[in-house]
């Protein structure tokens with residue numbers, strides 16, 4: 090019999106997306122605890138964190154009461170990302186966004202957004218409510234009833250930003266353990282993390298930041314058992330060079346179904362200079378089904394089983410949801426349908442302006458036992474674990490400040506001991522905690 094001594098860490102973070110990586114930054118920056126980040130891929134940000142729209146969102150569209158943490162985190166993180174981007178020569182394109190209303194009812198929503206923005210800390214001069222003519226003077230190809238111009242929205246590359254945070258975290262002694270797929274946990278005094286290659290490591294405390302798999306991981310710790318999730322692929326199409334600049338600002342439209350976590354596709358000016366439309370929201374069986382609809386039969390059957398027994402079943406009886414989903418499917422199967430959705434506010438577009446698909450990303454909203462989408466992030470604690478689930482948009486924007494909040498919570502509970510003085514001054518922990 091082989092008695093192996095397993096490598097042991099004080100804290101293991103499962104998931105090297107933007108959330109797990111920024112949490113590792115703070116721990117390694119402030120504490121003496123040994124910390125590792127585990128990911129099944131060869132590097133950080135290979136899933137949602139590297140496959141999103143790339144916008145640093147200004148939180149004008151987030152309800153300051155219902156989405157307070159997301160709104161505050163997004164607001165406080167803006168300057169943190171800016172400092173990192175300047176220090177590392179990462180993309181930082183202050184492109185701005187116009188949120189368009191197509192009728193008077195949607196205009197009322199924009200009035201509400203303008204108030205919410207100010208309540209969330211956005212400077213009034215950065216949020217201008219403009220009428221149709223004023224929008225036309227800025228963007229002659231945009232047709233709308235009115236628009237809310239948000240000057241402070243930025244296009245960036247979250248994959249590069251996550252890489253840069255990883256580099257600093259490594260300098261501060263975080264160990265990144267790549268190409269290790271977590272299969273199971275043995276939870277006694279400490280936690281043994283077992284990988285699919287039959288190797289294992291131990292830790293005193295686990296932080297679950299496993300993105301689209303985080304609910305499944307939480308369930309392995311007997312948490313959130315009555316909740317379910319669905320995976321929605323967001324697809325993009327890239328505009329050809331001749332038409333990429335017919336509109337020079339990001340254009341979003343007011344959500345037609347605020348009870349569901351989907352928007353119509355936007356017009357996006359990417360940090361790399363390309364222009365794209367997207368994302369739609371097509372249901373897929375796994376958090377990594379980037380092409381086609383069924384990639385892995387066992388996962389698909391298991392997901393179907395979960396849908397037929399969990400809260401998602403109730404959602405599937407909701408006619409509004411079904412009609413929305415069938416529309417989303419059509420825009421996946423047909424490029425023309427996707428382009429037509431953007432033509433609602435840029436009517437001069439034509440499907441043949443879009444010849445190449447962009448990089449798809451997958452969001453995984455969580456559904457309550459009574460069949461409703463959960464709008465905010467969910468945090469659950471196990472005996473020696475902390476789980477972050479439903480960390481959806483604008484999660485990339487808010488990651489540095491939200492991660493600092495998690496660190497503060499773990500410190501308050503005595504899991505992290507008294508912090509050292511900060512090792513470097515890229516981001517100041519105390520001033521972020523004061524802000525949020």
Ligand SMILES: Cc1cc2nc3c(=O)[nH]c(=O)nc-3n(C[C@H](O)[C@H](O)[C@H](O)COP(=O)(O)OP(=O)(O)OC[C@H]3O[C@@H](n4cnc5c(N)ncnc54)[C@H](O)[C@@H]3O)c2cc1C
Pocket residue numbers: 103104105106107108109127128129130133134135136137138139140141142143144145146269270271272298299300301302323368449450451452480481482483484485486487
């Ligand atoms: C289409 C789309 C567009 C978006 N646009 C924006 C935007 O413009 N601005 C914005 O602020 N937010 C945006 N978001 C949201 C944002 O991208 C996410 O909130 C954020 O990236 C989530 O980060 P994460 O670290 O939680 O998850 P992820 O980036 O998915 O990281 C989770 C990691 O866990 C690893 N993992 C999972 N299971 C295991 C396992 N068993 N073993 C080992 N490793 C495992 C995965 O490999 C992955 O690397 C968008 C999201 C989508 C889907």
